[in-house]
Amino acid sequence: MPEQGERIVCHLDKLLADRGLTLAELASQVGITVVNLSILKNNRAKAIRYSTLAALCDALACQPGDLFSYDETR
Template sequence: MPPEEPHQIECHLDRLLDERGMTLAELAERVGVTVVNLSILKNNRAKAIRFSTLSAICRELNCQPGDLLSSNR
């Protein structure tokens, strides 16, 4: 099996939380996911995200998916 290639997606959750004065714990509670899972996303270690989670994050941060995620190519 070939080695896994690193993904080219960058998460801007830190910046969005800071701009909104919200903590990771507060967002986790509002979205219904664990702080650990959001931390994995925030630190660019996530390999996948459910559309339902992405939608909930965007709803709570009042943003679009492109505000949260971008390609670092």
């Protein structure tokens, strides 16, 4: 059985594509590194700070539920 964190799926690719943004542009807007955003985008992050989540939601004009979902089939 996978760990609970492995069931959380990040939809950053879709949000970026929908808004015509690159990872580098978003990193600049949010103030975090491209490497850290890439870790998040590729579902390798173990945690996210609320301040980072809020900054991403502000920059992407979305809700946390738009950015992440829970996949019970994983």
